[in-house]
Amino acid sequence: MNMTEPIRVAIAGHGNLGRGVEAAMGHNPDMQLVGIYTRRPPEQLRPRQPGTPVFAMETQPGHAGRIDVLILCGGSREDLPRQGPEYAALFNTVDSFDTHARIPEYFTAVDAPAKANRRTALISAGWDPGMFSINRILGEALLPDGETYTFWGDGLSQGHSDAVRRIPGVAGAVQYTRPVPAAMERARNGSRPALATREKHRRECFVVLQDGVEPGPVREAIVTMEHYFADYDTTVNFISAEELARNHAAMMHGGFVIRSGKTSANTTQTIEYSLKLDSNPEFTASVLVAYARAVHRLHAMGQFGAKTVFDVPPGLLSPRSAEQLRAGQL
Amino acid sequence: MNMTEPIRVAIAGHGNLGRGVEAAMGHNPDMQLVGIYTRRPPEQLRPRQPGTPVFAMETQPGHAGRIDVLILCGGSREDLPRQGPEYAALFNTVDSFDTHARIPEYFTAVDAPAKANRRTALISAGWDPGMFSINRILGEALLPDGETYTFWGDGLSQGHSDAVRRIPGVAGAVQYTRPVPAAMERARNGSRPALATREKHRRECFVVLQDGVEPGPVREAIVTMEHYFADYDTTVNFISAEELARNHAAMMHGGFVIRSGKTSANTTQTIEYSLKLDSNPEFTASVLVAYARAVHRLHAMGQFGAKTVFDVPPGLLSPRSAEQLRAGQL
Ligand SMILES: NC(=O)c1ccc[n+]([C@@H]2O[C@H](COP(=O)([O-])OP(=O)(O)OC[C@H]3O[C@@H](n4cnc5c(N)ncnc54)[C@H](OP(=O)(O)O)[C@@H]3O)[C@@H](O)[C@H]2O)c1
Ligand SMILES: NC(=O)c1ccc[n+]([C@@H]2O[C@H](COP(=O)([O-])OP(=O)(O)OC[C@H]3O[C@@H](n4cnc5c(N)ncnc54)[C@H](OP(=O)(O)O)[C@@H]3O)[C@@H](O)[C@H]2O)c1
Numbered sequence: 001m002n003m004t005e006p007i008r009v010a011i012a013g014h015g016n017l018g019r020g021v022e023a024a025m026g027h028n029p030d031m032q033l034v035g036i037y038t039r040r041p042p043e044q045l046r047p048r049q050p051g052t053p054v055f056a057m058e059t060q061p062g063h064a065g066r067i068d069v070l071i072l073c074g075g076s077r078e079d080l081p082r083q084g085p086e087y088a089a090l091f092n093t094v095d096s097f098d099t100h101a102r103i104p105e106y107f108t109a110v111d112a113p114a115k116a117n118r119r120t121a122l123i124s125a126g127w128d129p130g131m132f133s134i135n136r137i138l139g140e141a142l143l144p145d146g147e148t149y150t151f152w153g154d155g156l157s158q159g160h161s162d163a164v165r166r167i168p169g170v171a172g173a174v175q176y177t178r179p180v181p182a183a184m185e186r187a188r189n190g191s192r193p194a195l196a197t198r199e200k201h202r203r204e205c206f207v208v209l210q211d212g213v214e215p216g217p218v219r220e221a222i223v224t225m226e227h228y229f230a231d232y233d234t235t236v237n238f239i240s241a242e243e244l245a246r247n248h249a250a251m252m253h254g255g256f257v258i259r260s261g262k263t264s265a266n267t268t269q270t271i272e273y274s275l276k277l278d279s280n281p282e283f284t285a286s287v288l289v290a291y292a293r294a295v296h297r298l299h300a301m302g303q304f305g306a307k308t309v310f311d312v313p314p315g316l317l318s319p320r321s322a323e324q325l326r327a328g329q330l
Numbered sequence: 331m332n333m334t335e336p337i338r339v340a341i342a343g344h345g346n347l348g349r350g351v352e353a354a355m356g357h358n359p360d361m362q363l364v365g366i367y368t369r370r371p372p373e374q375l376r377p378r379q380p381g382t383p384v385f386a387m388e389t390q391p392g393h394a395g396r397i398d399v400l401i402l403c404g405g406s407r408e409d410l411p412r413q414g415p416e417y418a419a420l421f422n423t424v425d426s427f428d429t430h431a432r433i434p435e436y437f438t439a440v441d442a443p444a445k446a447n448r449r450t451a452l453i454s455a456g457w458d459p460g461m462f463s464i465n466r467i468l469g470e471a472l473l474p475d476g477e478t479y480t481f482w483g484d485g486l487s488q489g490h491s492d493a494v495r496r497i498p499g500v501a502g503a504v505q506y507t508r509p510v511p512a513a514m515e516r517a518r519n520g521s522r523p524a525l526a527t528r529e530k531h532r533r534e535c536f537v538v539l540q541d542g543v544e545p546g547p548v549r550e551a552i553v554t555m556e557h558y559f560a561d562y563d564t565t566v567n568f569i570s571a572e573e574l575a576r577n578h579a580a581m582m583h584g585g586f587v588i589r590s591g592k593t594s595a596n597t598t599q600t601i602e603y604s605l606k607l608d609s610n611p612e613f614t615a616s617v618l619v620a621y622a623r624a625v626h627r628l629h630a631m632g633q634f635g636a637k638t639v640f641d642v643p644p645g646l647l648s649p650r651s652a653e654q655l656r657a658g659q660l
Contacts, residue, residue: 023594027474104657129660131468131601134644137659138461141620141647142613144357188606263612264353269605271461276518276600282593283472290471310645310655314464315638317471325640327434329467330459 006032007296008068009289010091012057012083014038014045016251017096018073020285022048028289030319034066064090068299069292071095073285081106088121088306089113092299094291096126096284103129103308111306120299122307125291126284127275128152132257134309135273139259143269146261149187151179151200155253155280163228164205167221169213172241174248176204179256187258190268203234206248208241253280290317336362337626338398339619340421342387342413344368344375346581347426348403350615352378358619360649364396394420398629399622401425403615411436418451418636419443422629424621426456426614433459433638441636450629452637455621456614457605458482462587464639465603469589473599476591479517481509481530485583485610493558494535497551499543502571504578506534509586520590520598533564536578538571583610620647 009031011018018036025033026049035053038045042054055063060070072095074083080097087093088110097106103124114121124130132150139148153176160175183200186193205222209215219236223229254275263269277283291309294316298307315325339361341348348366355363356379365383368375372384385393390400402425404413410427417423418440427436433454444451454460462480469478483506490505513530516523535552539545549566553559584605593599607613621639624646628637645655 020593027593100660103660104653107656124660131472133660137648137650137655138620138644140659141623141649142461142616144649263350263357263609263616267608267612269607269609269613269616272602272604272606274602274604276602278597278599279593282597283599286472286593286599290468293471308645308652308656308660310648310652310660311643313641313643314468315640318467318640319471319474320467322638322640323434325467326437326638329470330430330433330454330463330638330640 006030007293008032008034008066009292010035010037010063010067010070011073012037012060012070012087013073013079014040014047014054015073015075016281017285017288019048020279020282021071021073021289022052023282024286024289027286028293028319031289031293035063037070060087061090067091068296069094071288071292073288081109084121084123085109085113088119089117090119092119092295093121094125094288094295095121095123096130096288097124098126098129100129107306107308115305118304120295120304120307122291122295122298122309122312125309126287127277127280128255130284130287130309131275132255132273135257135259135271137310139257139261139271142271143259143261143263145263146259146269147187147192149184149195149200149258149260150255151184151187151258152255153177153179153201153253155255155277156248156251160203160205160228163225164207164222167218169210169218170207171210172208172244174206174244176206178202178204184256184258188260188270188272190260190262190270192260197231198233201232203229203232205234205236206239206244207236208244209238250278251280253277253283293317293319336360337623338362338364338396339622340365340367340393340397340400341403342367342390342400342417343403343409344370344377344384345403345405346611347615347618349378350609350612351401351403351619352382353612354616354619357616358623358649361619361623365393367400390417391420397421398626399424401618401622403618411439414451414453415439415443418449419447420449422449422625423451424455424618424625425451425453426460426618427454428456428459430459437636437638445635448634450625450634450637452621452625452628452639452642455639456617457607457610458585460614460617460639461605462585462603465587465589465601467640469587469591469601472601473589473591473593475593476589476599477517477522479514479525479530479588479590480585481514481517481588482585483507483509483531483583485585485607486578486581490533490535490558493555494537494552497548499540499548500537501540502538502574504536504574506536508532508534514586514588517588518590518600518602520592520600522590527561528563531562533559533562535564535566536569536574537566538574539568580608581610583607583613623647623649
């Protein structure tokens with residue numbers, strides 16, 4: 001492509017993901033961050049680069065001509081179901097909607113306004129959904145006679161940490177999801193094991209108790225909690241508030257997509273994709289930024305409507321032209 | 331897509347890859363193998379499924395109406411430079427052209443006849459080039475501030491095995507390329523090491539000597555061989571012809587694409603894609619078959635000319651429809 005004009009990108013929502021997009025923009029010289037939009041009073045935000053303009057969300061409709069791609073960084077539960085369809089009528093968008101079960105409904109809600117207004121809206125990018133999804137469908141397409149396993153971790157789970165924090169007597173907590181190495185080995189070796197929930201992952205909690213609270217009942221409340229911990233082997237460690245702040249602030253995550261299958265009777269083939277992330281939101285944001293480049297190009301080609309990562313040719317994510325990619329990267 | 335008519339696929343060239351395509355077709359019920367074409371007398375070939383028709387290569391021009399996608403399974407050195415452009419004028423094609431340095435030239439040679447005849451020709455699919463290439467460009471796009479490392483192996487290298495076999499006194503030989511674990515660890519940990527050739531891979535040969543030949547000079551001839559072994563730490567094992575046949579007939583291969591980079595000052599992120607293949611040609615063939623499905627769809631969309639794996643949306647490789655993929659696989 002090698003366009004001389006940088007792609008003008010804006011951020012809607014300045015949480016972990018929004019700040020990650022700011023960081024990622026600095027590594028992509030073919031793009032320019034033209035603004036951050038927030039529902040909070042703009043003066044409350046502190047962008048990474050002090051010069052970046054911050055706008056109130058409601059000024060957006062007037063800014064359609066200034067933005068090539070708007071990256072939606074709101075939460076999947078409350079924000080995106082409203083923001084996705086609304087902004088897809090005004091901008092080309094990228095988001096990381098990750099409520100897997102509601103993706104078809106969300107796709108439809110975004111597709112209609114995007115098509116009606118000749119916009120391109122890429123939904124559910126990131127790593128899961130996102131890069132892991134791509135690897136799941138490719139694994140299945142390349143090795144149809146096989147089995148796919150997704151393992152998550154080692155990683156901090158926001159939802160499970162929140163669940164622990166809601167237990168009476170808990171002053172602070174984080175929860176790590178850890179894949180079980182023996183299960184991963186079985187997934188890799190082609191034996192196609194049926195792995196129970198408990199066999200695949202274990203959970204480890206680091207908990208700060210309020211003053212004078214007994215650990216025993218808190219531990220019991222955690223390990224027996226339905227939907228969250230009851231089906232897992234869970235370890236609970238009690239630590240100090242200082243240790244929590246010092247050692248458990250990083251939003252590390254990652255995981256593995258393993259596809260193992262046979263191409264003939266005695267021939268086992270294994271494909272594995274893995275991520276080891278010091279920061280889940282910064283990596284997710286980096287994916288969104290690369291897809292912003294692809295969305296800009298899809299829009300220029302006249303491909304309007306809602307899209308997913310399954311619809312995007314990999315070459316469109318690269319800043320290099322198709323010729324450059326063929327010459328140097330194939 | 332869910333087309334009721336199966337995609338009619340044919341094979342041009344019945345070597346390791348051609349036989350792999352035959353095996354892969356059995357796992358893809360939305361496709362049908364309609365024939366194998368060979369330059370040898372057709373009666374000399376034994377297809378996996380006795381019912382598969384075998385044709386002389388020169389009958390192909392008359393068969394254009396019977397074949398949706400022709401998978402070219404000839405060698406990259408001698409066969410594809412002629413067959414690729416010739417058949418792209420008559421059929422939609424997929425090939426695994428793997429002479430990396432000559433890809434731009436080959437692309438141009440295939441693109442012109444394909445465009446002129448409204449055909450779609452996917453070149454250089456497989457795993458390297460192919461899946462590894464996709465992971466190299468995605469790694470770079472997602473983590474622009476980083477470094478990419480490709481390791482190959484453990485795997486049997488045809489070219490290096492041939493080089494050993496040409497040494498006087500050698501009756502038979504295989505060569506394995508093995509990645510050095512310490513180098514892989516350094517590539518993964520984000521320190522972005524500069525790795526010399528010798529540090530990344532080592533080479534191991536299993537050699538059968540002709541009667542009465544001394545091993546010393548043969549070992550010396552191998553380890554000092556320019557371009558092949560001189561830059562590597564090479565181990566040479568002398569074995570019997572029986573052991574060679576028993577333990578070293580499998581065309582195992584595989585490798586790793588590792589991208590490690592920073593998204594902010596202290597945040598290291600690592601992406602790793604790996605393959606562990608009992609059979610290199612069977613896996614390569616499975617990739618070609620999945621791309622045959624994609625080529626059939628691209629052709630139906632009017633996307634003519636030469637394409638590479640960078641141009642193909644991942645969803646087109648799957649037998650499932652876009653709706654099915656969004657509902658179940660994202
Ligand atoms: N696909 C994937 O692989 C993947 C991976 C990770 C995350 N995600 C998705 O990304 C979404 C966003 O994650 P996140 O970690 O960025 O969420 P977050 O930090 O909670 O931010 C969500 C929104 O809350 C608002 N906000 C942030 N900090 C605030 C504060 N101090 N006070 C009041 N409001 C604040 C911001 O909007 P305003 O600026 O408008 O107030 C922000 O856009 C998640 O819901 C998840 O669905 C997807
Ligand atoms: N992209 C990747 O990742 C990747 C990976 C592996 C291989 N490859 C490529 O795949 C190409 C083909 O590999 P291959 O292992 O299939 O090569 P191969 O076994 O040597 O077959 C090449 C051609 O030679 C002919 N042939 C095969 N057996 C023969 C025999 N016994 N006598 C005479 N002719 C015979 C066949 O054509 P006819 O039937 O017309 O005689 C066949 O199409 C390689 O050159 C390589 O470039 C790519």
